[in-house]
Amino acid sequence: MNTSESLLRIRDLVVEFVSDGRVSRAVDGVNLDIWPAETVGLVGETGCGKSVTALSVLGLIPSPPGKVSGGEIQFEGQDLLRLGPDQLRRLRGEGISMVFQEPMTSLDPSFTIGSQMTEVLAAHRSVRGSAAAAEARRMLELVRMPHAPRVMSQYSFELSGGMRQRVMIAMALLCQPRLLIADEPTTALDVTVQDQILALLDDLRRETGTAILLITHDLGIVAENCDRVYVMYAGRIAEAAGVDDLFDEQLHPYTRGLMGAIPDLTVKSARLVDIPGDVARADASLPGCRFAPRCPHAMAVCTGDPPAMRAFRGGREVACYLHT
Numbered sequence: 044m045n046t047s048e049s050l051l052r053i054r055d056l057v058v059e060f061v062s063d064g065r066v067s068r069a070v071d072g073v074n075l076d077i078w079p080a081e082t083v084g085l086v087g088e089t090g091c092g093k094s095v096t097a098l099s100v101l102g103l104i105p106s107p108p109g110k111v112s113g114g115e116i117q118f119e120g121q122d123l124l125r126l127g128p129d130q131l132r133r134l135r136g137e138g139i140s141m142v143f144q145e146p147m148t149s150l151d152p153s154f155t156i157g158s159q160m161t162e163v164l165a166a167h168r169s170v171r172g173s174a175a176a177a178e179a180r181r182m183l184e185l186v187r188m189p190h191a192p193r194v195m196s197q198y199s200f201e202l203s204g205g206m207r208q209r210v211m212i213a214m215a216l217l218c219q220p221r222l223l224i225a226d227e228p229t230t231a232l233d234v235t236v237q238d239q240i241l242a243l244l245d246d247l248r249r250e251t252g253t254a255i256l257l258i259t260h261d262l263g264i265v266a267e268n269c270d271r272v273y274v275m276y277a278g279r280i281a282e283a284a285g286v287d288d289l290f291d292e293q294l295h296p297y298t299r300g301l302m303g304a305i306p307d308l309t310v311k312s313a314r315l316v317d318i319p320g321d322v323a324r325a326d327a328s329l330p331g332c333r334f335a336p337r338c339p340h341a342m343a344v345c346t347g348d349p350p351a352m353r354a355f356r357g358g359r360e361v362a363c364y365l366h367t
């Protein structure tokens with residue numbers, strides 16, 4: 044692969060859901076790039092379309108009621124929206140892995156951790172028997188799992204939340220993915236364990252070169268763990284920037300609103316502030332900028348055409364009529 048090419052390239056992605064005959068655009072024209080071995084944050088309030096964006100990449104949008112109705116997703120130059128079910132399965136095992144918020148639901152309670160891990164190895168890397176067991180143990184050690192050999196013979200319900208998330212990360216890494224999508228990977232964990240898991244992800248990125256898309260509603264997590272960040276609002280990207288630039292200066296009023304949640308950046312578990320107005324729900328029928336109804340700077344132009352994403356100084360981008 045040409046290293047000057049992005050690993051993941053999303054352009055004009057549109058994802059729609061139909062319910063009661065009404066179409067809503069959960070994702071409406073998203074552009075996003077991930078370069079090899081970087082950690083990219085995708086941040087925004089609950090319901091803004093972060094998970095739907097991630098699920099589209101993996102071909103996992105439930106259909107019906109959902110469908111990817113426009114745009115392009117390229118991974119290592121390959122058009123993911125054109126892959127068939129078998130190719131998608133292979134991609135999920137070998138190119139892109141995903142870790143979810145609640146590891147309990149992703150682990151099978153009726154099989155030991157070891158047998159679930161060796162099954163993944165058999166399916167995707169044709170590694171079996173004692174070689175598979177050794178590789179599974181090595182992965183558990185890589186994610187700093189205490190008592191890795193014992194955990195191999197345990198069941199998910201015998202482990203703590205933090206240990207289960209370590210197992211999920213180990214399983215995600217078994218296939219040596221080039222991209223790991225971590226969707227709120229620590230939201231269900233207490234703060235100390237959160238920090239351990241995030242530090243672990245960062246170590247693994249350094250050791251294995253896996254790029255990470257870190258999805259979170261927690262700007263404190265973005266500040267401490269990401270190289271670049273995309274701020275999402277109601278199905279669209281409001282602003283994209285290097286993390287340091289974004290924390291120095293917010294170009295989009297929505298981002299500024301979010302920053303109000305972090306009076307002191309050293310406070311680890313800062314949550315998004317309640318910005319006045321309705322939450323960031325996508326509504327395809329709303330004209331113009333979706334943030335306009337909540338924006339203190341809204342102008343007449345903001346309710347016309349939606350603002351386009353514009354490149355700004357320092358390689359940052361913003362979609363806002365204050366910056367045209």
Ligand SMILES: Nc1ncnc2c1ncn2[C@@H]1O[C@H](COP(=O)(O)OP(=O)(O)O)[C@@H](O)[C@H]1O
Pocket residue numbers: 060061062067069087088089090091092093094095096105108109324325
């Ligand atoms: N299975 C579904 N059926 C209908 N609508 C959905 C479904 N999944 C997501 N959506 C819609 O997409 C929007 C974005 O959801 P999601 O990506 O899960 O948000 P988040 O940013 O919290 O991850 C939601 O507000 C919801 O309206």
Ligand SMILES: [Mg+2]
Pocket residue numbers: 093094095226227
């Ligand atoms: Mg989500």
